[in-house]
Amino acid sequence: MAAVLRGSRNLLGRSLKHVDFTLVSSRSMASKTQVGFIGLGNMGKPMAKNLLKHGYPVIATDVFPESCKELQELGAQIVDNPAEVADQADRIVTMLPSSPNVIEVYTGPNGILKKVKKGSLLIDSSTIDPAVSKEMAVATEKMGAVFMDAPVSGGVGAASSGKLTFMVGGVEEEYTAAQELLTCMGANVVYCGAVGTGQAAKICNNMLLAIGMIGTSETMNLGIRLGLDPKLLAKILNMSSGRCWSSDTYNPVPGVMEGVPSGNGYQGGFGTQLMAKDLGLAQTTATNTKTPVPLGSLAHQIYRMMCARGYxxxxxxSVFQFLREDEEEGQ
Amino acid sequence: MAAVLRGSRNLLGRSLKHVDFTLVSSRSMASKTQVGFIGLGNMGKPMAKNLLKHGYPVIATDVFPESCKELQELGAQIVDNPAEVADQADRIVTMLPSSPNVIEVYTGPNGILKKVKKGSLLIDSSTIDPAVSKEMAVATEKMGAVFMDAPVSGGVGAASSGKLTFMVGGVEEEYTAAQELLTCMGANVVYCGAVGTGQAAKICNNMLLAIGMIGTSETMNLGIRLGLDPKLLAKILNMSSGRCWSSDTYNPVPGVMEGVPSGNGYQGGFGTQLMAKDLGLAQTTATNTKTPVPLGSLAHQIYRMMCARGYxxxxxxSVFQFLREDEEEGQ
Amino acid sequence: MAAVLRGSRNLLGRSLKHVDFTLVSSRSMASKTQVGFIGLGNMGKPMAKNLLKHGYPVIATDVFPESCKELQELGAQIVDNPAEVADQADRIVTMLPSSPNVIEVYTGPNGILKKVKKGSLLIDSSTIDPAVSKEMAVATEKMGAVFMDAPVSGGVGAASSGKLTFMVGGVEEEYTAAQELLTCMGANVVYCGAVGTGQAAKICNNMLLAIGMIGTSETMNLGIRLGLDPKLLAKILNMSSGRCWSSDTYNPVPGVMEGVPSGNGYQGGFGTQLMAKDLGLAQTTATNTKTPVPLGSLAHQIYRMMCARGYxxxxxxSVFQFLREDEEEGQ
Amino acid sequence: MAAVLRGSRNLLGRSLKHVDFTLVSSRSMASKTQVGFIGLGNMGKPMAKNLLKHGYPVIATDVFPESCKELQELGAQIVDNPAEVADQADRIVTMLPSSPNVIEVYTGPNGILKKVKKGSLLIDSSTIDPAVSKEMAVATEKMGAVFMDAPVSGGVGAASSGKLTFMVGGVEEEYTAAQELLTCMGANVVYCGAVGTGQAAKICNNMLLAIGMIGTSETMNLGIRLGLDPKLLAKILNMSSGRCWSSDTYNPVPGVMEGVPSGNGYQGGFGTQLMAKDLGLAQTTATNTKTPVPLGSLAHQIYRMMCARGYxxxxxxSVFQFLREDEEEGQ
Structure with missing residues (x-):
């Protein structure tokens, strides 16, 4: 299992062509039969509720029993562990915090793969190392089932309102079956390619997002110190080549835009700690593929420093606040 | 004069309120009278030609006499030095490569200020340190004239077609007079605030642009190595929070977009050396104002390394090409 | 130590206290009985030869049979795979390129642990992720044997002359037994603490080394451009607070020192690619322990860019050469 | 040297060969005649006191009259401004906070150059941009006098005990005359080359020092989190290639060494703000000479961020403290 965490090529390069698609197709016909859901945290719970809303019977589990209560009251069946979910459902969605949890839920002693049925479709919406997604796919394939990675963008709000974006990696033949479930929970579902490419797309987007956010914060801070009005500067950037999502949609400077965390003491939104986690994944994949990512790497370090300093x-x-000179303390 | 290069607050903080706007207003009525133009390089020449096209008599000079020929054939009057321009025109546009040239052209032995008329309007479209713009404004004010900084975005093409964007700093009362001339040479004219804020806006935009371009290049490179199709990755980024001008309008990966330098061997466009110069200005202003700009600073260093390596x-x-592993050389 | 284990606590957090030290001590008495050696590459081969020189019978294997020839001629017994080595020797040294190789050699189908004897001492001198060392220690302990990590500093020359430095992690009671073998191959053997700390010490040293080398190169380059004689600048730094191993022992500027790679076209020494690998390990451990390492991270990226550009x-x-402006190409 | 001058060649490129060394030599014979001293701050005052101790009559001034009291009581003559100092003394030492102050003191309305005598020796011990030193040298030369830059390393303690190190730039013929005074105030006097190279040496040393200090802090922090004892890790680094002044003489980790600021709550020593200033000079000279200094640049930004956060x-x-995860705040 240790190998799971490393980029060993011989393991990961294996194709998925031996899956028996005859078996698979029988399952994907079975609309409105039970769907399994594992991981009922801040994101998972509203996602599972959206499956219920769309009429899918849900069978669920979570390592914390109290997380299951609300779903149980809404009619979901709650079981003890992932293996029991797999014993009853042939379509399962997993939504877990990090790679080790995914490994445990799939390959652990009470993991999905202990009881997975042939032809089952396993969709992992966790954000993890794409190399782990590939290993899970290989392990799943050995049991005659299918694995897809489908990480999301959009936070708790989008999860509740069913407006998530899913980036999906896996065999193309299975994409339609996955899409049927994912559209109950998200507004956009994008097919990215082979297993792991969903994770790759998510990681890439968030790395560029972090770079844009820190870059926007530095730039706005510099402009303000040079005498520019922040709203005017944002306007100029947004009609010029400096434009980016962080400048035109989620500006980090208090008072420039409404309805964004900068206007609300940086409450809510996407936590610095979560961004640091995603940038750590970007670093790991960049190191494993020997890709130079100098700005991505520095962005990671800046979010690490912020975590160490109370952010x-x-x-x-809030990186705008972190970079800004404290008028009282500064020189 | 050495002080020009330093951020000495007492000099730069002075307001411009003592200018006699009565004198000024008499000049700004005088449409279609002679306009001076100093600096007939790649950018300045097409800009001056656009003034001619709009019916303004032009009196011009350049340190290289051969640069003046074409303009002379088009009807402009050519004189020996900036002082002679100032002797005849009360509206002058300057377009010069860097701070020391601006200092020389304004305050040198044959500089504009030696013969500038009271109430003249001096517009500097060079991209320079805003602290220098402020010192030129102070020196100009002492002579009873008005200085505005109005750097441009857009390259030689935009200069020729009159589609430049001007970012203008200076006293607001003079903005209309400046706008009259600048609209002959540009499609957008934006008023940014006090003297120096035009430069500040330009520098800020280009710093964020550089960060976005390197970030996009790193991200696209990482995604490609993780198995994503570059066009698909660009599409995903552009519908998500990673979106920026470099990803959606000027994508650095060959084959993703048409009509951009990446599709043409990185010919044309905005040279790495010019970007390195602008990032150097950003660093200088950030250092002078004690503003932390970690990504801007690293972006500067990366473009410096590129200059040192033939780019x-x-x-x-072309930073995409610089960061990409050379298949033959790489490990 | 807890910090190291985040992300996979259940695996790595187990203590090593259940090893039966009675069995172990019987083995460590048995001097001059057969020693196993796995991995006969550029480093491993001269290390194994030094064991032979010191009178130890050696039983060895390598995945490339041709690597074994020379050792066989010198009297070593060559077997087919790690399991066969473990079947005959109760002290084994491994010297392998990277984490996946170590995992394979220890836990693979023909790995050491398939046939390891109770009480055996397994010493891994590979440079790998300390988290992998800990996993190997746990797996080894389950078989009733002992694992120590003992990565080396010093290159092929030091390996040949028996002048390596070993940084050793593992249970302290076993250190004397390990020392007996390691002193045949190295001049310094340093006990660092629990399993994984040998790797940690190696990784930390090399990260600081990389930072010092790039820093020295930048500094020497800047000083030269500012008009300083490189030898004089090196002398000033070395008597001041800028002093470091890269400035006083391994100066990167051609002509400053003799007998170092900079005097020889950057041939020999410690390859950029190997440094990039070690910095990758540093990044991975820093990410896993949520430690901010901004300069270490940028050093990693610079060595990655160098790998991508033929270095x-x-x-x-040679980072000095990489950073220096090419007189012909540069601006 | 030419590289230094880019950007303002006409000003800085002039040689110093026209100074009349006959005049100069008559002055340098005149031992124990009055020495001027301008700038009686934390550093300047103890330096001037050491000149008094060595029997030199001192004539001094400072922009803050209260700074002059102690020196006056010790027998120094206090005058109103730099011009008056120059009117009476033909050897003058200046010790000022930054470039604009130096420009003012030399070339301002009551500056030294208003009354400097032919053949005078002006020694500037301020730490400033070497380009400004060169401009002051040119301006001084025009008045028939000689300018040398002689910045110091060592803090207030070394200034008091006369143990400073001077790095001296200027015409070699004048070095002996300068040395006579400087050895009264310092333990080491190093001749570095032409005017500006004293500054260059100081800037280079401090840039490498900052890189080494941050690198040591990152490395020690990482090692501690990986389970290494900090004293042991320092010992290992110091016997290995990671060794540097910050690891073996000024270790930033509390408890590793005695008698250093890390053992005393980071009180005393060399302030973060002063380091940030020196790194700003390094950035400016690097930008002006188009030298890539990626780690130096990032070190600058980190010290800027620290200034903004109360350090x-x-x-x-204290960068060790800044980078370390706050146990209570951190994730």
Whole structure:
């Protein structure tokens, strides 16, 4: 299992062509039969509720029993562990915090793969190392089932309102079956390619997002110190080549835009700690593929420093506040 | 004069309120009278031609006499030095390569200020340190004239077609007079605030642009190595929070977009060397104002390394090529 | 130590206290009985030869049979795979390129642990992720044997002359037994603490080394451009607070010192590619322990860029050449 | 040297060969005649006192009259401004906070050059941009006098005990005359080359020092988190290639060494704010000479961020504390 965490090529390069698609197709016909859901945290719970809303019977589990209560009251069946979910459902969605949890839930002693049925479709919406996604796919394939990675963008709000974006990696033949479930929970479902490419797309987007956010914060801070009005500067950037999502949609400077965390003490939004986690994944994949990512790497370090200095729980746009000179303390 | 290069607050903080706007207003009525133009390089020449096209008599000079020929054939009057321009025109546009040239042209032995008329309007479209703009404004004010900084975005093409964007700093009362001339040479004219804020806006935009371009290049490179199709990755980024001008309008990966330098061997466009110069200005202003700009600073260093490795003349989007592992050389 | 284990606590957090030290002590008495050696590459072969020189019978294997020839001629017994080595020797040294190789050699189908004897001492001198060392220690302990990590500093020359430095992690009671073998191959053997700390010490040293080397190169380059004689600048730094191993022992500027790679076209020494690998390990451990390492991270990226631009095989001090402006190409 | 001058060649490129050394030599014979001293701050005052101790009559001034009291009581003559100092003394030492102050003191309305005598020797011990030193040298030469830059390393303690190190730039013929005075105030006097190279040496040393200090802090922090004892790790680094002044003489980790600021809450020593200033000079010279200094640049930004977060007055080794995860705040 240790190998799971490393980029060993011989393991990961294996194709998925031996899956028996005859078996698979029988399952994907079975609309409105039970769907398994594992991981009922801040994101998972509203996602599972959206499956219920769309009429799918849900059978669920979570390592913390109290997380299951609300779903149980809404009619979901709660079981003890992932293996029991796999014993009853042939379509399962997993939503877990990090790679080790995914490994445990799939390959652990009470893991999905202990009881997975042939032809089952396993969709992992966790954000993890794409190399782990590939290993899970290989292990799943050995049991005659299918694995897809489908990480999301959009936070708890989008999960509740069913407006998530899913980036999906896996065999193309299975994409339609996955899409049927994912559209109950998200507004956009994008097919990215082979297993792991969903994770790759998510990691890439968030790395560029972090770079843009820190870059926007530095730039706005510099402009303000040079005498520019922040709203005017944002306007100029947004009509010019400096434009980016962080400048035109989620500006980090208090007072420039409404309805964004910078206007609310950097509460809510996407936490610095979560961004640091995603940038750590980007670093790991970049190191494993020997890709130079100098700005991505520095962005990671800046979010690490912020976590060390009390910003872990604030929205990631609080980097503007972190970089700004404290008028009282500074020189 | 040495002080020009330093951020000495007492000099730069002075307001411009003592200018006699009665004198000024008499000049700004005088449309279609002679306009001076100093600096007939790649950018200045097409700009001056656009003034001629709009019916303004032009009196011009350049340190290289051969640069003046074409303009002379088109009807402009050519004189020996900036002082002679100032002797005849009360509206002058300057377009020069860097701070020391601006200092020389304004305050040197044959500089504009030696013969500038009271109430004249001096517009500097060079991209320079805003602290220098402020010192030129102070020196100009002492002579009873008005100085505005109005750097441009857009390259030689935009200069020729009159589609430049001007970012203008200076006293607001003079903005209309400046706008009259600038609209002959540009499609957008934006008023940014006090003297120096035009430069500040330009520098800020280009710093964020450089960060976005390197970030996009790193991200696209990482995604490709993780198995994503570059066009698909660009599409995903552009519908998500990773979106920026470099990803959606000027993508650095060959084959993703048409009509951009990446599709043409990184010919044309905005040279790495020019970007390195602008990032150097950003660093200087950030250092002078004690503003932390970690990504801007690293972006500067990366473009410096590129200049040292043969990329000086290529478009700045060639950072994608610089970061990419050379298949033959790499490990 | 807890910090190291985040992300996979259940695996790595187990203590090593259940090893039966009675069995172990019987083995460590048995001097001059057969020693196993696995991995006969550039480093491993001279290390194994030094064991032979010191009178130890050696039983060895390598995945490339041709690597074994020379050792066989010198009297070593060659077997087919790690399991066969473990079947005959109760002290084994492994010297392998990277984490996946170590995992395979220990836990693979023909791995050491398939046939390891109770009480055996397994010493891994590979440079790998300390988390992998800990996993190997746990797996080894389950078989009733002992694992120590003992990575080396010093290159092929030090390996040949028996002048390596070993940094050793593992249970302290076993250190004397390990020392007996390691002193045949190295001049310094340093006990660092629990399993994984040998790797940690190696990784930390090399990260600081890389930072010092790039820093020295930048500094020497800047000083030269500012008009300083390089030898004089090196002398000033070395008597001041800028002093470091890269400035006083391994100066990267050609002509400053003799007998170092910079005097020889950056041939020999410690390759850029190997440094990039070690910095990758440093990044991975830093990410896993949530430690901010901004300069270490940028150093990693710079060595990655160098690998991408043809410097993979040059000594790591060639970063001076990489950063220096090419007189012909530069602006 | 030419590289230094880019950007303002006409000003800085002039040689110093026209100074009349006959005049100069008559002055340098005149031992124990009055020495001027301008700038009686934390550093300047003890330096001037050491000149008094060595029997030199001192004539001094400072912009803050209260700074002059102690020196006056010790027998120094206090005058109103630099011009008056120059009117009476033909050897003058200046010790000022930054470039604009130096420009003012030399070329301002009551500056030294208003009354400097032919053949005078002006020694500037301020730490400033070497380009400004060169401009002052040119301006001084025009008045028939000689300018040398002689910045110091060592803090207030070394200034008091006369143990400073001077790095001296200027015409070699004048070095002996300068040395006579400087050895009264310092233990080491190093001749570095042409005017500006004293500054260059100081800047280079401090840039490498900052890189080494941050690198040591990152490395020690990482090692501690990986389970290494900090004293043991320092010992290992110091016997290995990671060794540097910050690891073996000024270790930033509390408890590793005695008698350094890390053992005393980072009180005293060399302030973060001063280091940030020197790194700003390094950035400016690097930008002006188009030298890539990626780690130096990032070191600058890190010290800037620290100034913005309340570390301005702490010793620069407090970067260890800045980078370390706050146990209570961190994730």
């Amino acid at each position: 872990a729980g604030k929205d990631f746009s | 000086a003349g290529k478009d700045f989007s | 993979a095989g040059k000594d790591f001090s | 301005a007055g702490k010793d620069f080794s």
